[in-house]
Amino acid sequence: VIRIAAVGDVHVGLDERDRIADALAPVADQADVLLLAGDLTRCGEPSEMKTLADVLEPLDLPVIAVLGNHDHHAEQVDEVTRVLTDAGVEVLEGTATRVEVRGRTLGVAGTKGFGGGFAGATASAFGEPVMKQFARCTTDLADGLERALRSLAATDDGDQGDVGDAVDWRVALLHYSPIAETLQGEHPGIYAFLGSYQLAEAVDRVGADLVLHGHAHAGTERGLTPGGVKVRNVAQPVIGCAYRVFELADPA
Amino acid sequence: VTDQPGPEPVEYLVERVRDAIATGADTHELGIGVQVAGNRLLLTGSASSEPQLEAITTIAEQLAPDHEVVNEVCVTPTSPPAEVEQL
Numbered sequence: 001v002i003r004i005a006a007v008g009d010v011h012v013g014l015d016e017r018d019r020i021a022d023a024l025a026p027v028a029d030q031a032d033v034l035l036l037a038g039d040l041t042r043c044g045e046p047s048e049m050k051t052l053a054d055v056l057e058p059l060d061l062p063v064i065a066v067l068g069n070h071d072h073h074a075e076q077v078d079e080v081t082r083v084l085t086d087a088g089v090e091v092l093e094g095t096a097t098r099v100e101v102r103g104r105t106l107g108v109a110g111t112k113g114f115g116g117g118f119a120g121a122t123a124s125a126f127g128e129p130v131m132k133q134f135a136r137c138t139t140d141l142a143d144g145l146e147r148a149l150r151s152l153a154a155t156d157d158g159d160q161g162d163v164g165d166a167v168d169w170r171v172a173l174l175h176y177s178p179i180a181e182t183l184q185g186e187h188p189g190i191y192a193f194l195g196s197y198q199l200a201e202a203v204d205r206v207g208a209d210l211v212l213h214g215h216a217h218a219g220t221e222r223g224l225t226p227g228g229v230k231v232r233n234v235a236q237p238v239i240g241c242a243y244r245v246f247e248l249a250d251p252a
Numbered sequence: 253v254t255d256q257p258g259p260e261p262v263e264y265l266v267e268r269v270r271d272a273i274a275t276g277a278d279t280h281e282l283g284i285g286v287q288v289a290g291n292r293l294l295l296t297g298s299a300s301s302e303p304q305l306e307a308i309t310t311i312a313e314q315l316a317p318d319h320e321v322v323n324e325v326c327v328t329p330t331s332p333p334a335e336v337e338q339l
Binding site for chain 2: 003010011012013016019020022023026030042043070073209210217218230236237239240241242243244245246247248249
């Protein structure tokens with residue numbers, strides 16, 4: 001088995017080192033890997049990310065992250081990413097990574113994702129340039145997620161994916177939601193700003209064991225993609241604790 | 253055409269407060285619910301820390317001085333998880 005700790009939306013600000021350090025102190029005793037589902041900082045300042053990175057660096061387990069919209073606010077994405085990678089955190093955006101755990105391999109594919117809405121209430125790339133940019137951004141990020149997931153999977157013709165053998169478990173790590181179900185509790189009028197069905201479509205095309213996301217603080221925790229993959233909203237205000245721990249059984 | 257507009261509709265105040273909390277340097281909290289009932293302005297949702305909670309109250313009080321601000325925003329708990337979910 002593998003145990004995956006996950007949390008999103010920790011929103012670390014300056015002078016909050018103790019809060020996050022206390023919250024994450026036991027994680028290496030409870031899990032094999034820690035996945036961070038974006039909105040790691042309050043407003044995307046490198047100094048905020050450094051506060052978090054200093055807590056993550058000494059943890060005795062691999063840490064994998066995607067960024068969230070808050071981490072983009074200061075428009076210093078390259079710098080906040082570098083702060084994390086310097087601390088040994090793998091930051092995913094349309095990319096995948098592998099973690100070896102007791103002879104088996106966990107593959108994690110990640111993207112921040114974006115809005116766009118869900119069946120019956122979606123944005124299309126039509127009209128004003130800014131509207132086309134909004135809709136195409138989601139499509140591009142979902143395409144990146146699909147490519148990243150495929151790199152972890154054996155292909156239909158028996159060949160392996162782009163970067164090596166097929167993994168034992170595949171997890172998609174997002175910030176924005178792939179389904180409306182885990183947004184229940186949020187105002188329906190803002191669903192299109194909270195996620196996109198295209199993220200679920202990317203997952204369902206390839207298949208995965210689990211999808212993790214954050215972003216929806218007033219949402220609910222559990223759902224399924226239309227294709228039946230389990231989805232968990234691990235936004236810290238939703239889970240009401242430091243992180244969740246999920247156990248995936250060994251593949252048959 | 254009405255020459256003398258009436259009192260400002262309450263929904264404009266609600267959105268002004270919500271937007272200020274979302275974009276304020278001390279808050280940056282996009283998920284705060286804002287409702288007005290009578291002379292009270294109710295804030296709901298979650299914040300990551302006590303200082304953020306206080307900053308949210310301050311913004312609402314500054315923008316709605318004629319209302320009693322009732323802040324029912326909770327600080328998100330960060331205790332260890334009680335269980336492991338087997339998937």
